[in-house]
Amino acid sequence: MTRNRRQFLEGASAVGLAGIAGCVGGFGDGGSAEYRVGMVYATGGTGDDSFNDMAKQGLEKALEEFDLSYEKTEPGNEGEFPSAQRTFAESGDYDLINCIGYAQAEALRENAPEYPDQNFIIVDEVVDADNVRSYTFNEPEGSFQVGHLAGLLTDREFAAGAGETNPDASTVGFVGGTRTPLIESFEAGFRAGVEYANDDAEVVSSYVGDFNDTGRGQSTARSMYKNNDADIVFHAAGRTGVGVFQAAQDEGRFAIGVDDDQSLSNADFADVILASMVKRVDTAVYNAIESVVNGTFEGGKTKALGLEQDGVGAVYGDELGAEIPQEIKDALAESKQALIDGEIDVPSEL
């Protein structure tokens, strides 16, 4: 038996070593392109149909236009951010390191001063360092727009695709991922928008505590549709939001997506997605790379992307957008202008 065990251990370690070797081997070309960028994606990685994929789109657009090569890492948890950033910075080979997502801010605050000649950007958070350009989005403004849409629609009888509103109650819902200031700012903007449209409308909100748990997203939204008579639920909950769409389909109600046009990225649910509150992460990444290529990169500054810069906004659903009444679209266009002109004040905190 002992001999057996040793054999097993030897075999297992051989397999393990081979596996590790396979992992180390897999880096990209490192090529001869003029510019090189490093991408540190948010946890969740590419293929999330959302935040990271938007960043990737921006990168791909830049790849087409400039003489550019890139390397990427997709950390599996927040603890890996510091070393992922350092690995890129340490090599000194990169003209720009893109840090996607607010969760990287803490790591970048420590790393940026260590590598003063390295250019970084961070998306969704402000890091105060001379070599970091911060891109933030005015989520409350964008959320106000979809809130306005929800507030106007919940009051009337409206049926399209697989959903219909409940004319007896004016209730809309919000499902958040984790309860953080960023996600709360979505809710704050959404509430303000609903109230602007309709004083009597009620907003129910719930935080699932996770960006991955589609099951909980589903049960939370179902409870809103069934118990609270909500007819439209807006989510800012990453993958958890797929559960919101499932519940909307099951209950024959509507949902509003987030980050990218989810009626396209999650086409299975296009028949219940009224609109999406898009955050143009792709624009931020593209602009940053462009500025590096043009030699106009400005560290130490924050670029706030709002409605005016098309950094955020309400995009109507691919399938349902055409059925939304024109007067509602007109009202949204009006409130958009008012927001840009500063005539409407949107809170960013609850």
Add this chain to the structure above:
Amino acid sequence: MAVTRGPTTEVTPMRNAIHRARTSLEQRPLAAAVGGVAVFLLVLWTTPASWQTSTLRFAVPIALAAIGGIFAEKSGVINIGIEGLLIVSAFSAIVVVDWLGDGGATAGLPNLWWGMLIGVLVSVLFALLFAVVCLEFEADQIIAGLAVWLISLGLAPFISRILFDSPNTVNITRFENVTVPVLSEIPLVGYLLFDTEPQVYLMLAGAVAGWYLLSRTTFGRWVVASGENPKALDTAGVDVRKVRYAAVLLSGVFAGLGGAGFGLGTLGTFAGTGDTVINGRGFIAIATYLLANYHPIGALLGSFLFAGLNSMQDVLQAAGYAIPTELIRTIPHMTVIVVLVFVGRTRLPDAAGDHYESGDD
């Protein structure tokens, strides 16, 4: 003062109070049963229907994984890898359904049921791997169990990336409700128990089957003996190794039913990032069977409790009571500590975690 039975040495006052309550209930089984049913019906009557259905659906992975865990641990093999078994079964079930064609049928069987079958099979394969490592190579059961979880945690998103270019799978059509005629018309319980999804029936049947198998059959007695006193079982001429293999594989079957049922009936898509969409439900299952002191029906009720707490929190939040999710999530594990310390009824099988080497090699 009621007559105390059993060992009552050195009990804390708290423990004594609970013990007394339990003894007095045990002395009046009829009153206890009637009271239990009354409380149950009152809960059904006063709570929203959507909360009840959601509780039932979310109890599925917890209850079935817990029953699986009971068999493994009762036989003396602590299987903390059931979280991993839930992950692989839910993931592979969804992949199979997508591969065979969403909504179709293959060889006369709806693809959803093929998914169920393969999901359970994959879970059993992982359980077999775990059993071989523990029983043949005498690996530490806790470490091997952790390995099962960690491997699953990495493997599912990895394969998903190969297949779907994303850690998240595509979306499939979920199980539809199966309605039992007549029975579903019963007030209060009909719509809940007889107009629901297949995986809920599986859970209810699985709990009863698990209870019967463990406490009413020869195999069940072997399993218990293998965990309490393997030497005695060996002396009686029963191969402890085989019993343990069977028990661990059985834990794979139950956890597989839970994972695949949850994936196909409730989730419809598998999110593979972070802790994956299973999100610690397997660990809650462990807490559940410890709380239930290895009783399959108790584990079923315990899973209702924990799943119900989660759904309750959604209802409360929407009603304006902001209860932090993080706190709710700790409740199952806190309950176990409280139960272990103050009630002291849960007792690990004597030989749990120990390797047994038969003398006659």
